[in-house]
Amino acid sequence: MTIDLSILELAPPKLQFGGASVHSDPKVGLLAAGPFDLRFGSARKDHVHVGLVGPAEQIAAARRWLDRCRAELPVFGDANQLKRPFPGFAEAFHRTLLSPDGSSVELGEGALSHALHGDAYDAFQRVVDLYSDAHSRLASRDQNRPDIVLVCIPEAVLKKVSSVERKTTEAEKKKAKFIRRARASQQLDLFDALDEVEQTPEDFLKRDLRLALKAKALRSRLPIQLVTDALLNDADRNQDPATRAWNFSVGLYYKAGGVPWRLPPSGPETCFVGISFHHFQTTQRAIVRSSLAQAFSSDGEGFAIRGQGVPVEPEQGRNLHLSEQQAYDLTEEVLAEYERRTGGAPLRIVLHKTSHFDDAEQAGFIAALTEIPIVSLVTLVPSQFRLLRYGAYPPKVGTLCTVNDDRAFLFTSGFMPELGTYPGPHVPQPFEVRCLGNEGTKAAAQDVLNLTRMNWNTSDIRGKWPVSLSFARRVGGILDEYGEDDLTDTSFRYFV
Numbered sequence: 391m392t393i394d395l396s397i398l399e400l401a402p403p404k405l406q407f408g409g410a411s412v413h414s415d416p417k418v419g420l421l422a423a424g425p426f427d428l429r430f431g432s433a434r435k436d437h438v439h440v441g442l443v444g445p446a447e448q449i450a451a452a453r454r455w456l457d458r459c460r461a462e463l464p465v466f467g468d469a470n471q472l473k474r475p476f477p478g479f480a481e482a483f484h485r486t487l488l489s490p491d492g493s494s495v496e497l498g499e500g501a502l503s504h505a506l507h508g509d510a511y512d513a514f515q516r517v518v519d520l521y522s523d524a525h526s527r528l529a530s531r532d533q534n535r536p537d538i539v540l541v542c543i544p545e546a547v548l549k550k551v552s553s554v555e556r557k558t559t560e561a562e563k564k565k566a567k568f569i570r571r572a573r574a575s576q577q578l579d580l581f582d583a584l585d586e587v588e589q590t591p592e593d594f595l596k597r598d599l600r601l602a603l604k605a606k607a608l609r610s611r612l613p614i615q616l617v618t619d620a621l622l623n624d625a626d627r628n629q630d631p632a633t634r635a636w637n638f639s640v641g642l643y644y645k646a647g648g649v650p651w652r653l654p655p656s657g658p659e660t661c662f663v664g665i666s667f668h669h670f671q672t673t674q675r676a677i678v679r680s681s682l683a684q685a686f687s688s689d690g691e692g693f694a695i696r697g698q699g700v701p702v703e704p705e706q707g708r709n710l711h712l713s714e715q716q717a718y719d720l721t722e723e724v725l726a727e728y729e730r731r732t733g734g735a736p737l738r739i740v741l742h743k744t745s746h747f748d749d750a751e752q753a754g755f756i757a758a759l760t761e762i763p764i765v766s767l768v769t770l771v772p773s774q775f776r777l778l779r780y781g782a783y784p785p786k787v788g789t790l791c792t793v794n795d796d797r798a799f800l801f802t803s804g805f806m807p808e809l810g811t812y813p814g815p816h817v818p819q820p821f822e823v824r825c826l827g828n829e830g831t832k833a834a835a836q837d838v839l840n841l842t843r844m845n846w847n848t849s850d851i852r853g854k855w856p857v858s859l860s861f862a863r864r865v866g867g868i869l870d871e872y873g874e875d876d877l878t879d880t881s882f883r884y885f886v
Contacts, residue, residue: 395791397790399786403653403842404653406654407420407651408424408427427649439493439536440539444541444544448544451542452542455617460478465630470810471810472809476631476639483648493528495527502517511556513550514551514597518602518606537613543616544619552598554597556595602871604884615645637847645883645886653688658763661736664683681696683696685728685858686844692881711751727880736762740765740766740768741765742768743769744859767825770856771824773799773821776817783812788800798823802842814852823838861886864886
């Protein structure tokens with residue numbers, strides 16, 4: 391049997407910043423041209439107001455870290471394309487960092503010790519309540535309200551309540567066990583890679599402190615950034631200070647309302663939507679899988695929409711699907727939120743999913759999108775396909791291999807010319823890209839590649855998943871903690 395291979399190297403993603411030039415590395419672009427929102431002129435704030443919550447000792451350490459971020463930070467050892475000195479927050483983002491004393495709420499040692507006392511599960515809730523009450527004091531201000539709050543978590547808190555076993559009934563535990571067994575018997579090992587983005591039954595059986603605090607911040611409509619000793623302290627096991635400062639500052643800037651960079655407009659106005667599922671516990675304590683849409687406009691503005699729940703059955707395995715009506719309703723919600731944010735409907739919609747679109751889903755999505763000129767349904771599946779090339783490095787990021795004009799495989803990890811190396815420990819695993827609609831596989835693959843650079847929570851360009859799917863597991867966990875109430879805000883800055 392003859393196998394015909396076609397190899398195409400897609401153009402590396404180019405990002406827009408404050409100036410006229412484009413760059414593929416956010417660090418280079420920010421240094422050369424500043425953040426994208428410099429283009430907003432006088433509508434742009436000239437500072438970021440940072441609030442702080444936590445024990446007095448760690449708040450003091452966080453203030454010292456903010457002072458370090460205001461100045462230049464060199465890398466440990468020799469600088470290279472992967473490790474670059476941090477120029478200082480104002481130099482990179484053209485805004486000053488403000489953290490006035492009046493914008494911090496200290497948690498007394500006695501209060502925190504009391505919260506941590508006793509059973510870990512009960513302590514978990516007491517810690518969440520203690521921090522969220524302090525955060526609410528800052529969020530409720532009419533004047534001098536911070537743009538973002540640093541939530542300082544000591545090591546003792548992380549050690550005891552970073553993650554705790556959820557109090558579930560025996561029936562719920564049994565059901566989760568059945569789901570695990572069904573998935574193990576029905577799926578190949580390669581689908582374990584989906585655990586990077588899709589929730590698992592283990593996620594449902596636990597509570598995560600980070601996600602619980604973010605859910606509380608979402609209710610108060612004041613974004614947070616968690617701060618731990620791993621960020622604040624220089625240690626052998628931690629990243630060097632410059633790398634930590636880069637990643638911390640990009641996330642801080644975005645969550646505080648900034649726009650670090652965006653993709654250049656290269657076609658019709660597009661809405662990218664990632665469809666996934668997450669476990670959810672209702673007030674009746676039933677386990678369901680709730681659909682989740684992560685949507686992003688062409689300019690990078692992101693929001694999350696929770697759809698309807700589907701009762702979990704052990705035989706479902708991975709391949710859970712929406713009904714035709716659920717697909718229609720979820721898409722209608724996405725379009726309504728998109729119009730509310732941008733003032734109109736997109737001309738193009740691209741739906742991403744990690745499982746195939748069945749007939750009912752296709753019918754529902756297409757029915758809701760009849761007024762949209764261009765619609766693509768794209769499935770991304772981690773593949774066992776491998777590709778070797780001459781030399782010491784694996785295929786370049788952006789390599790698209792088509793087999794017999796039928797199946798296409800995209801490498802979003804591999805050799806990176808921007809870094810001059812392959813920054814990974816294992817043989818790169820490509821996605822199989824399956825596309826339905828009036829666009830080809832090449833366009834779908836280029837979108838996926840571009841969206842791997844749209845993670846505004848880090849300056850690292852080594853993202854494997856497109857942003858439309860990469861945060862699904864985290865977003866689902868936050869929505870689990872948020873509960874059944876309607877969302878007070880859908881902005882993505884609350885979820886990262």
